[in-house]
Amino acid sequence: MxxxxxxxxxxxxxxxxxxxxxxxxxxxxxxxxxxxxxxxxxxxxxxxxxxxxxxxxxxxEPLPRGMAQPKQPQFDVWVPRAAVAAVLLTVGAISGWFGNAAFQEATVPTNIASRAAVAHAVYAPETRHAVEVDAINEEHLVSWLSKRIGVTLKAPKLGEAGYSLVGGRLVPASSAPAAYFMYENRDGNRITLYVRARYQTEKKMSLRYRYQNGIGVFYWLDERLGYAVAGEMTQQELLLIAKLIQSDFND
Amino acid sequence: MTRVVTEKEALIVEQIPKLRRYARALTGNRAAADDLVQDCLERAWGRFHLWQPGSNMRAWMFTIMHNCFANTMRKNKHQRGLVPIEEWSAEAQIAPNQENSAELRGVAEMMRQLPTEQREVLLLIGLEEMTYAEVSEALEIPLGTVMSRLSRGRERLRALIAQPKAAGVRAVEE
Incomplete structure (x- = not known):
């Protein structure tokens, strides 16, 4: 039967x-x-x-020469984590300094960074009400947020960094709403992405970093949007995620 | 020069043959495929500390492969990451005396005509034998999207193979 x-x-x-x-x-x-x-x-x-x-x-087929050899220095388990972190912070600080020097003339929308950090502090620890619309309804989430902020959005893919979408919500920006996406990895660590339309007074701006109350934020502006990604991790790790987001939005 | 590969690194290394197989089928070209695998490996080594032990290494490597492929496609937009049709079929590993070799060549050629997103799903499932859930994880798309791409892709490939050789013949004649 x-x-x-x-x-x-x-x-x-x-x-x-x-x-x-x-x-x-x-x-x-x-x-x-x-x-x-x-x-x-x-x-x-x-x-x-x-x-x-x-x-x-x-x-x-035999592998091409060298293909199976690790190409980059590995973070070996024997190297104390603190030492690795110190090196990464130094590298990050230097690249950050050059980054800043090159863009001194741009208007710096620090408010996007602090709003993202505050939103992260408020929503990321939430277990039951972290998001308004969860990832199962991603399509609806993205079209709703796009409509509200007036620019076509997408929820970037961060699987390469081990993070998947939890969902999103609408949050306040200065004068209009902003879209807010939350991601989580297998250990339950969360990162959040705050996106809003670019104001007419703002210029394009490359990546900047800001750290406040234990939360790191990378923020930047392109032709259409302002972005801020927040998380509690090393600057280098967060940078990688910021770059994934950039490349996904450029698709 | 060659140092011993650690146990953790071996997790990546053991994926390489399958990454190469998939890349060959995806791009239809040996050199382009190995460039893609090389890109993918470099990215994987650089991000290795982000990989979480216990999570699915294969899905993670194919996520990176997918992103690298998308980058390549973006760079040469008009080429769509593809090679000319004669190279495409010549690169397929068909022994001249292999049974059904004409049929196989047909499949290889028709795969080229599928949209990339459908080709990826068909190959991850049909060739790499990933579960639907793994494909959803690797491509970072919902399960429903995996299913609809699979269904549309297979049906389209079926129609392309079934049609008289017209398209293929014309391409050769022109």
């Missing part, structure tokens, strides 16, 4: 071995009665076999 109708998703799930044994049998019974669907499934399986026939031999 068929428990419930077979969906398109389940046909693919059958092809890719994502179904449990019982459901597999039900799909097989269904395919016997639906030859057209059976042909589709057969073709999908043939596609997968073709990919393997075409490209599996790459697995046997």
């Amino acid at each position: 068929m428990g419930y109708p077979i969906s398109e998703e389940e046909l693919h799930g059958y092809v890719d071995g994502e179904l449990d044994a019982e459901r597999r049998l039900e799909v097989e019974a269904y395919l016997k009665d639906h030859p057209e669907e059976a042909v589709r499934v057969r073709d999908f399986l043939a596609q997968n076999r073709a990919f393997h026939a075409l490209y599996d031999s790459v697995l046997e």
